[in-house]
Amino acid sequence: MTTTDDRIPGSVDTRRQARALGGIVPHRGMQVDTLALFLGTNRSHSYEVAAELLALGLVHPLREIGAGAKWILPTSLGVRWYLGRSGSTWRPSLLWSIRARAVVHTRIALGARDHDAWRTDHDLCIDNAHPGRYLYDGQWNTPDTFVAVKVDTAAYRLTPAKLTDTLRRLTTRVREDSCGGLLWVAHGATPADIVRTALAELPDHGQALTVAVVDYTDLTDPNTPVITPWGVA
Template structure:
């Protein structure tokens, strides 16, 4: 059940990511996928990119999990890269349970609008405001495009009453690139912190390096604009 819910929330996962999500060995994950397949709740599709096969919930199973009827999703090559990075980010943050993470498809369903949600998930923390998590896998992004993206994410995070934005880089952009543009272009938002890191750091270190976009007096608070607050 936990696997099916997680797969539905993330639209699907590759076998190695599913193993990490479940905290089981790669041999065990094949047994799990076989059980889900035998129950007609998932389908396995060949790799759409390099790497293991994808496990995708059937539309009926996804409808049962979500409570509404989603589209019949299958990863296109470009979007598959992004979905993999988002799932890896969720695992790296330790947010495997549903009460620790709100997926973007749920956020979009609750607030309909054109296109995808401005960020990829909401990290829920006990007794603390939520964190908006944006994963950037762009192969190319101009400064103007990044500025627009950052501003849209900030506005949505404010609307969602998040206390922080975690911007995870897994494409051509580096954390320094994002921090530089944020310092130059974001408005003064004293109640919203922006943290920037790379997925590699997030996935391999217990305390990942997160690039500060300002130099506040309290170094535990990294704000979305330059200067101390």
């Protein structure tokens, strides 16, 4: 391992740093407490790795965004380390930070911490040259199939017409991406039961596609195991 004086800006020199940055960059940022869960460690260790990445110029100083733990945001050097080329950094608003936290906690709850187990919406946009926000928030790579994961954090309740349109476009995109499943995580104003009803009324939603809807609170509660068609979270 290199010493502090020998470190090269834009590089990592420990596996822990690489694993942390491999989560922080594709998710555009991560809170300190979330990083601890992602790494399977405690918060003091996540502060340590954040300080190491800061010293290497790979992340910015910790930033407050609303209530809760501070955020670790990558610099352009950090983005370049992950992408292998220059890329844009992210400055999350309060609403976007709520969604970002929910997506990472969903990933952790599904046991998809490993790099090969998850493709972020950022990755999917790059892979598909897709501008703007992707239609779902991550691709969970289970042993049997790819599962598209949509984490709904909308603060307003979707109207029946809007929900039907969203589900139709979403299931179409999921099939185009060769996914065998869709997991909708309800964490907004639209209840899971309403989404299930709307899905059942789509005439073609089940064609070569396994669909499940779960409540975010249940999914992320370690004391309440949630059974999905792809295993137990």
